[in-house]
Amino acid sequence: MDVLVAGAGPAGLTTAAELALAGVSVTVLDRRDGPGLPRAGGLQPRTAELLDLRGLDPADGAAEGLNGHFAGLPVELDHRVWRTRHPRVLNRSQDDVEAMLAEHAVKHGAVIRRGHEVRAVEADEDGVTVDGLRAGWLVACDGAHSTVRKLLGLPFPGRTGTHVATLAHLRLASASDLVPPRVAHFSQVTRQANGYWAMLTPLGDGTHRFVFGATAEQPGREAPVTDAEVTKALTALYGVETRLGELYGASRFNDATRQLERYRHGRVLFAGDAAHIHPPLGGQGLNLGVQDAMNLGWKLAATVRGTAPSGLLDSYHDERHPAAGRVLRHTAAQRVFTAPDRSENVEALREIVVDLMRTPDGNRYFSGLMSGLAQGYPGAWRVPDLDLTTDGGATRLSALLHSGRGLLLDLGDHPEPAGFTGQVGFVRAATDDAGYRGRLLLVRPDGYAAEPGELGRWFG
Numbered sequence: 047m048d049v050l051v052a053g054a055g056p057a058g059l060t061t062a063a064e065l066a067l068a069g070v071s072v073t074v075l076d077r078r079d080g081p082g083l084p085r086a087g088g089l090q091p092r093t094a095e096l097l098d099l100r101g102l103d104p105a106d107g108a109a110e111g112l113n114g115h116f117a118g119l120p121v122e123l124d125h126r127v128w129r130t131r132h133p134r135v136l137n138r139s140q141d142d143v144e145a146m147l148a149e150h151a152v153k154h155g156a157v158i159r160r161g162h163e164v165r166a167v168e169a170d171e172d173g174v175t176v177d178g179l180r181a182g183w184l185v186a187c188d189g190a191h192s193t194v195r196k197l198l199g200l201p202f203p204g205r206t207g208t209h210v211a212t213l214a215h216l217r218l219a220s221a222s223d224l225v226p227p228r229v230a231h232f233s234q235v236t237r238q239a240n241g242y243w244a245m246l247t248p249l250g251d252g253t254h255r256f257v258f259g260a261t262a263e264q265p266g267r268e269a270p271v272t273d274a275e276v277t278k279a280l281t282a283l284y285g286v287e288t289r290l291g292e293l294y295g296a297s298r299f300n301d302a303t304r305q306l307e308r309y310r311h312g313r314v315l316f317a318g319d320a321a322h323i324h325p326p327l328g329g330q331g332l333n334l335g336v337q338d339a340m341n342l343g344w345k346l347a348a349t350v351r352g353t354a355p356s357g358l359l360d361s362y363h364d365e366r367h368p369a370a371g372r373v374l375r376h377t378a379a380q381r382v383f384t385a386p387d388r389s390e391n392v393e394a395l396r397e398i399v400v401d402l403m404r405t406p407d408g409n410r411y412f413s414g415l416m417s418g419l420a421q422g423y424p425g426a427w428r429v430p431d432l433d434l435t436t437d438g439g440a441t442r443l444s445a446l447l448h449s450g451r452g453l454l455l456d457l458g459d460h461p462e463p464a465g466f467t468g469q470v471g472f473v474r475a476a477t478d479d480a481g482y483r484g485r486l487l488l489v490r491p492d493g494y495a496a497e498p499g500e501l502g503r504w505f506g
Contacts, residue, residue, distance in 0.1 A: 047071050048350045050174065050181040052164050052194050054078070056140065057318025057335030058187030059147035059158075063100070064343020064491075066154035067450040070350050074156060075176065077163035088329035089143070090114070091125045092418030094132035095431065096340045099493050101448045102150060108138035109229055109250045116328060116376075116412045117383035119396065120233040121403040123413035129430040130419060137229055139249075140332055164188065167197045167314075174313050182350060184314045185342070187335070192320035200306060204323075204374075207300025210267055211259040214276050217252060219291035224284045225254075240282040243386040253294070258283070261386040271296035301325040301381060303374050309363040317342055322370040327380040328416050330373050337418060338366050344450060344491040348505075353469060355506040365423040376415055422494070425503070429495040432482060434475040443489070446473055450491050452505055454498065458484035463498075469505045 049065055051058045054076035065072040089097075091114075094104035105111070111134030113122035125133040148158060167184065168175045174184040186194035195202060218225070226235045228248055236245045244258035258279045265275070277290045305322040309315060318335030342362045348354035382388075383396055402408040414420025422428055432443045434457075446453055452470040454463070457477050470488075477483055488496045490504055 047073060047179070047181040049073075049183045049185060049346065050075060050176050050179060051185045051187060052076075052176070052192075053186070053188035053318070053320065054144065054148065054158055054160070055187060055189065055318060055335065056143055056147060056332045057320075057339045058185070059144060059151050060336050060339035061185050061187060061317060061343050061346075062156040062158070063147060063151035063154060064339060064450060065347050065350075066151055066156040067100070068344065068347030068351070069155075070347045072156050073179070073181075074151070074158045075162040075164055075179075076158065076160050079161045088112075088332075089132075089136040089138055090329065090333040090417045091128070091130050091132045091135070092421065092428070093333040093336050094136060095130060095419075095444070096336060096493060098131070098431065098444045099340075099447045099491075100150065100450070101445075102146060104132065104138070105136055106146070107142050108136040111136050112229065112231060114328070114413060114416045115232040116403065116416055117380035117399075118232045118236055119383065119400050119403060120231075121400055121409070122231055123403075123416060124409055125413050125417050125419060127406075127410050128414060128417070128419035130417075131431050135329060135417075143332065164193045164197075167194055169198070169311070169313050171312070182313065183346060185346070186314060186316045186320045187318045187339070188320050190319040190323045192316070194314065195306070195316065195320055198311060198314065200311065202304045202306060204304030205302060207267075207302035209259060209301050210264045210298055211257060211300070212265070212271055212275075212279075212296060212298050214256040214258075214271060214296040215294045216254055216256055216276065217291040217294070218254060218280075219289040220287060222285040222287035225288055237283050238386055242279050242282045244279065244283050246284070256280070259386070265298065267298055267300060269298070271298065299326065303378060305367070305370060305374060309367055310360065315342060315346065315359075315362065317366075321366075322374065324374045324377040325381055327377045327384060330377060330416075333418060334370060334373055337369070337421070340492045341366050344452075347450075348469065353506055355502060355504070358504065358506075365426075369421055372415075425500060426490060426494040426496045428493065429482075429487065429489060430479075432477050432479055434477055436473060436475045441475075444493075446471070447489065447491065447493065452491055453487075453489040454501070455487045455489055457482055458486065460486045463501070470501070 048071045051062050051074045054074050062072045062074045097104040114135050173182045247255045280288050303324050317338040345358050349359045434441050454472045456474045486498050488498045
């Protein structure tokens with residue numbers, strides 16, 4: 047076996063799909079037999095673009111799309127300035143996203159073994175053994191409490207959580223006028239009253255996602271969530287007319303912030319929450335994991351096949367560690383504005399930031415930050431999903447990347463370079479986009495463009 051992946055969440059399934067698409071044998075191990083508590087899964091615009099690169103429909107089954115937010119401040123973020131086909135945050139549950147990714151991975155040859163809890167990991171220079179299964183590589187995508195990370199004894203530096211919040215999936219027996227009637231901007235579904243803060247979001251099927259916490263007394267991280275506790279919070283926040291009908295499941299989380307110092311440890315690589323955790327502000331977690339996997343997948347596949355240039359796999363850490371670090375910093379900043387006990391000074395700063403976000407440049411900055419559309423790497427930048435015309439007719443850049451291969455895209459009349467391998471395709475096309483007309487672009491499998499002269503850096 048070429049690669050084992052620990053964890054069948056969004057990061058693990060995307061990694062497996064990318065490897066399988068490249069012809070690498072991969073097996074995913076997951077301790078769950080099936081989906082658990084329904085989880086939030088808003089797809090940010092850049093994540094939607096990446097799914098589009100593989101022919102997946104990010105909007106399939108999603109509720110009405112929303113404009114993004116920063117720290118719940120009452121200013122909608124306009125993503126259209128980034129020239130994206132996915133200008134809104136898609137309200138799609140994580141379970142639904144995982145089902146789509148699992149089907150995609152299996153279709154290309156990945157194997158998913160559920161009900162398998164990782165208990166032992168041994169790594170050496172030639173490969174990794176996990177519970178007696180031998181593979182050349184292991185990708186740990188097994189979440190914030192990563193078993194792989196603990197078994198290898200890797201430190202997970204950062205800040206310990208200070209606030210505990212509760213996530214409950216429920217149905218209401220009755221609702222007051224204070225309950226949001228529909229999915230809306232973050233600032234319109236949040237509330238603070240009588241010693242509690244909360245976000246209550248209707249899911250469109252008669253159920254609600256209820257995230258709440260107390261401003262004073264807080265339960266322990268592992269304390270069970272009871273009907274009585276949820277009822278008390280609903281009453282305090284939304285009045286006695288709001289009554290709990292049925293509690294389907296609940297869990298707790300905190301605002302800890304941590305990040306591995308290195309994402310690669312020999313034959314073991316880390317992605318998603320196994321590599322970094324942060325407060326769930328601005329809907330970043332699922333998206334950060336998928337983006338990690340899209341960066342890692344093609345690089346690890348080339349390494350397994352023996353076609354990777356020197357340093358390609360290490361560029362995964364070099365690119366994605368700073369990207370996650372940026373998310374850890376801006377979620378920490380959001381925490382200042384969303385804290386229930388904000389001081390007068392914070393309120394003054396909040397007003398100034400709101401004013402800044404209402405300017406075109408300020409809104410562009412925050413929309414790029416939260417959506418992932420501003421993310422670039424040294425020597426590689428995000429290229430829009432251009433409308434193209436080839437000998438085969440009208441198409442889009444994303445359609446040319448469904449195979450997971452790199453692409454040399456001639457938008458002018460350049461001579462075809464010699465010495466191509468199967469890693470890179472060559473396509474001549476025309477575009478009406480004045481910014482790209484006449485150019486020769488080297489497009490990586492993850493949709494980031496580089497200069498054609500850098501072919502050897504990315505593809506050997």
